Amino acid sequence: MESFKPEHYERRHSTCEGWDIGVTSYKLRDVYYCKIDNVDPGATVARASAPTREAAEAEALRKAQSRLALTRR
Numbered sequence: 001m002e003s004f005k006p007e008h009y010e011r012r013h014s015t016c017e018g019w020d021i022g023v024t025s026y027k028l029r030d031v032y033y034c035k036i037d038n039v040d041p042g043a044t045v046a047r048a049s050a051p052t053r054e055a056a057e058a059e060a061l062r063k064a065q066s067r068l069a070l071t072r073r
Contacts, residue, residue, distance in 0.1 A: 004028050008053070013039060016061065017068035021045065023060070025053050034060040038068075 006026040014021055016036070025034040034056040036046045046063035050056040 008032075010053075016064050017071075018073070019068050019071075021064065021068075023057060025057055027053070032056040036060045036064045 006028055009024075009026040011022060011024045014023055020039040022037045022039050022042075023034065024037075025032060027033075031049050031051065032053045032055070033049045034047065034053075035044055037044050045067055046060045048056050048059035048063065050059060
């Protein structure tokens with residue numbers, strides 16, 4: 001049985017539409033994955049996957065921006 005081990009793991013904090021977010025990205029095999037969560041409760045806002053880290057993060061941020069813009073404070 002083949003095991004999967006994440007590579008190039010990165011976690012950082014940022015701001016999107018006035019919300020504090022955490023951006024997590026990593027690589028499994030040949031695909032990069034990105035998850036964006038709102039820091040306070042830690043709920044996932046958006047996910048994306050792509051061949052490069054930049055593309056995965058850009059797609060996840062696009063989704064997060066559209067979803068957080070609709071969320072009332």
